Amino acid sequence: GATIRELIDMRAGIVFDGAGLQAYADAAGWEPVAPGTTPNLHDFFATMRAQAKPHGGAFSYVSSNTDLLGWAIERATGPSFASLVSTLLWKPMGASGEAFITLDPKGAPRCTGGFCATLRDFARLGQLVLSAGRRGSHAIIPETWLDDIRTNGDAQAWRDGQWRDSFAAISRNMHYRSGWYVINDQPQLTFAMGIHGQNLFVDAANAIVIAKLSSWPQPVEGPSIWLTHKAVAEFTRCIMAAR
Template sequence: MDGSPPALVPPPMEWDRAPWNRWTFQHMREMTPTAEVWRGTGHSARLERREENLDHLPVAGADGAATTLSRLLDETYTDGFLVLKDGAVAYERYFNGMTPRTLHLSQSMAKSVTGSVAGILVGRGVMDPDAPVTTYLPELEDTAWRGASLQHVLDMTTGVRFVEAYEDPNSDIGRVDVACGWKPVPPAGDPAAEWPQHMWDLILSFKETVRPHGERFEYRSIETDVLAFAMERVTGRRLAELVSEELWQKIGAEESACFTVDRAGYALADGGFNATLRDYARFGQLILDGGRGIVPAEWIEATRSGHVHGPDFSPSMPEASYRNQFWVEDPRSRNLMCRGVFGQLIHVDFDARMVTVKLSSWPDFSSVSFSVATLAAVHTIADALK
């Protein structure tokens, strides 16, 4: 896909799959329209460097056999990996052509970025988590979100029927791909189906519930987009502006980030954010530092106090829970995580004072073995850096 013209072009329906995603996740601005998340004119926040060579650190591989950290990173299709210990860079590696200036697709880590800005607005009194979401988006009275609170949306505990079947292009998440502009209508799609023109069009189409609001958690990406539309409505600013002004400029980002946008200019809150490895780490450090007056400390504490809603919460994290668009690793450490399909991770370890970022381009949407091995390696690194 290098050269002019390129010898290979990613197919429209499979650009996020192997082998194409090894290139596309670092080139989203060349794939689809985007909106800048401006870093502002200030200096970037300096990252001290106290580096350790962890290449040969013994860890368990995806198959459970002994290996080294560098081999595990290679085995799990890593594009960038960075560890901050006490705010300083302890370990930083790039692979697959990625550089410190490369913007990499976050997938669902974007949800935590969006949720953090929501926390800022809640702390300012602009939004109320206990208010019905229809307070901010009255049009949703005619949808399945009728009667749901903003907190239900934040925690993905509404009862809205939404099928997040990644392998099925005709599922609800497949319709998100079309609505957000990531993919065309599937060639084998139902010819009688009405495909959404943009994300707001899609949201208004959900009319069914499968359970009472608040009964239990079910992972559904569309909830983050409902949240983002509420944020845009109450502030009068688009999401890319909100993230820039409320977060990105304030953390001292090195590079402007970007969101992919749909035909109506909506920035995809549930997965369209792109940023550099170091700036993802700066975001994680902000959370580790209790928000530093940018994100309210009480919002972060409330997020860490999430509760598990039912058994089999996550195959790779059996004790995990979900709160305010973040994953909570377990009820003891209450570590926070931003996670995205194809191997994206920001892990915030409060006891170890460590932030780990892993950007990847896995061949598959999810991998329990890759996830388990990565999380175990993160804890091994924390022990090694004590």
């Protein structure tokens, strides 16, 4: 019953218990499963019986929302997710290397993680966002989409949400929109965040992009997130002082 918008804003009401999380992990195929079994994402979504709160409520990060989005994209367009990303984003933005995405045992993409690329190409994605979705004269991402990310997130959904307290030491003035986090202090900072310390920061006011790859022991480490944001602020200060 969730809409695409509720999935992409992490406002679907799905709540997994331990068994549901294990079933999802098995379906993704990242860890060994019982011999003779072939769990996969499509079967997982077709048979899942997770509890649900009303959709459209507080922000709650559920990784499988993004995998389901990938399936919806493929159903709506026809080509594979990897082909679409290659044709519509990766090649047009001038990526210097190939990228890879992990698949489940039956070939469905793990859209929530497992996207493999070089740091330089990761930064190129940030530069594309900074450049209003354009590379030279060629429009790759609609500027209206990027404006929507920066301005149309639901601040109340964030304040009521899962990570409000975790980010309180960084900022209380935040929202989440279309897969991006936005800090609405001055200057506004838009960033993408992955587990184990992957980050892409876009500071449009100061024209700065920072890409960071890491291998933190834990998927989400509060002190390390805080330190990363302090480092970004200091890098920005030094860069602006040198200009």
